Amino acid sequence: MRKHIFSLLLFSLISSSFEAKHKSVENEENKKSAKSQMASTCEYEKKMLQQGLVNVREIDASILVELKYSTTDNFVGKDVYGCITNCFMQKRPAEMLKKANTLLQKKHPNYRLLVYDGGRPLSIQKVLWSTLSQYPPRERAKYVANPAQGSIHNYGSAVDLTIATADGKALDMGTKYDYFGELAYPVKEDYFLAKKKLTKQQVANRILLRNVMEAVGFMHIDYEWWHFNAVSRREAKQIYQIIE
Ligand SMILES: C[C@@H](N)C(=O)N[C@H](C)C(=O)O
Numbered sequence: 524m525r526k527h528i529f530s531l532l533l534f535s536l537i538s539s540s541f542e543a544k545h546k547s548v549e550n551e552e553n554k555k556s557a558k559s560q561m562a563s564t565c566e567y568e569k570k571m572l573q574q575g576l577v578n579v580r581e582i583d584a585s586i587l588v589e590l591k592y593s594t595t596d597n598f599v600g601k602d603v604y605g606c607i608t609n610c611f612m613q614k615r616p617a618e619m620l621k622k623a624n625t626l627l628q629k630k631h632p633n634y635r636l637l638v639y640d641g642g643r644p645l646s647i648q649k650v651l652w653s654t655l656s657q658y659p660p661r662e663r664a665k666y667v668a669n670p671a672q673g674s675i676h677n678y679g680s681a682v683d684l685t686i687a688t689a690d691g692k693a694l695d696m697g698t699k700y701d702y703f704g705e706l707a708y709p710v711k712e713d714y715f716l717a718k719k720k721l722t723k724q725q726v727a728n729r730i731l732l733r734n735v736m737e738a739v740g741f742m743h744i745d746y747e748w749w750h751f752n753a754v755s756r757r758e759a760k761q762i763y764q765i766i767e
């Protein structure tokens with residue numbers, strides 16, 4: 524009996540010391556990964572990390588990210604992001620995005636969220652704003668937030684995205700990303716469906732995107748099917764620091 528108690532004691536001592544060692548290795552690894560991220564990222568990305576924003580793919584690696592402003596395939600026609608290649612968002616909106624992605628995969632195991640933009644520096648907002656100078660300011664503000672007021676993207680709490688298959692093929696939403704016109708307006712979908720300018724499938728795809736995003740607390744806007752806010756502009760300004 525004494526022998527049995529002794530071996531039990533010995534076993535629990537060994538396993539708790541193993542657990543403690545394992546935890547401290549894990550903590551060290553987490554620290555190292557944060558450090559190496561800081562070391563390897565560009566100044567803009569480093570600043571976002573220092574401001575407390577998180578890399579969306581670190582929160583959920585199954586979310587697909589293709590930052591359009593980091594390519595030439597955008598309405599500016601130039602890579603305006605330079606070294607920014609990762610999507611950074613405030614922690615809470617990033618966690619909400621993870622929940623939306625999980626919900627989407629529960630409904631459709633082969634689908635993923637595909638993010639086109641998230642946290643966006645104010646300096647880039649100014650470039651986007653001045654690119655659309657052919658529109659008068661009121662009309663322009665439907666498509667790009669006026670940098671004088673700031674975009675919710677500039678606070679890391681708005682996201683532009685679509686749905687893709689697991690191999691990265693975007694679903695047909697009826698217009699491309701950053702199509703600045705009525706065909707992209709969520710408020711006009713019924714109208715364009717009746718006019719046969721949007722198909723039932725295209726509208727169903729947009730509704731699926733809105734359903735998963737709104738189920739976790741994101742809000743859509745009237746003029747762009749791809750844009751979602753985690754908080755209002757007023758709240759963003761109260762709780763988050765602007766990304767300069
Ligand atoms: C420019 C477009 N992708 C976008 O995000 N527009 C909204 C309105 C914004 O700039 O906040």
Ligand SMILES: [Zn+2]
Nearest residue numbers: 681682683750
């Ligand atoms: Zn947007």
